[in-house]
Amino acid sequence: GQNIDQPTEMTATEGAIVQINCTYQTSGFNGLFWYQQHAGEAPTFLSYNVLDGLEEKGRFSSFLSRSKGYSYLLLKELQMKDSASYLCAVADSNYQLIWGAGTKLIIKP
C-alpha cells in the first residue's frame, strides 16, 4: 500500500531551527510537496521537490532523497506564526496526491 509517515508533533523555541521529517512508500513518484496548515484553515503550498537535493526558499528549505524515500522541511529563525501543522504529500504514478497526517509544530517563546 501507499504510506507517508511524519512525526505527530514537535516543539521548538522561537528563533531556533527545526527539521520535520517525512518518509514515503508510494506507487510511483512524481514529486513531493510540503504544505502549511494553520488550525481551522486550508493548507497552503510551501515547496515542491522532484529531484534529489535541497531547495531553499527564504527561511524554509526542503530536501529530498528519492533512493531513501525521505524528505525533510527545515525551518530557520522560527517565529510564533510558524506554529501550524506541516503536511507532506507525494504525487504518485497517477499524479494523485497521497497525504501524510501532518506534523503539528508548537513554537514556544
Add this chain to the structure above:
Amino acid sequence: EADIYQTPRYLVIGTGKKITLECSQTMGHDKMYWYQQDPGMELHLIHYSYGVNSTEKGDLSSESTVSRIRTEHFPLTLESARPSHTSQYLCASLPPWRQGTEAFFGQGTRLTVV
C-alpha cells in the same frame, strides 16, 4: 490568489437532513477533489474528478455523492447527515500537471451534525 470558493463556511444541521456543500473554481482546472479532515488529523480523499462527467470515489466515499456537470462546479451531497459526518470538508483543484504544480484549496466548510 487562488480562485476556489466553498459555501457555506459553517453549517449546523440535524441528523437525517440532506445537504449539499458547494465548491466552485474559476481557474478552468479539470481536476477537483473533496477531502474530509478532522482536527489535527490527515486529509481523507472522499471523491475526485478529472473533468466534466468524470467522478471517482476516494477512501471515504460512502454516504456521499458528487457531480461534475460544469468544469467550475463540483458539489458534494450527503443524502442523510449523521453526527459521524461532523468534520471539516476541503475542496481542492489542480491545474494540468507540470513540475511544481500545486493544489489550490478552498477555505473549507465546517459541518456539525446534531
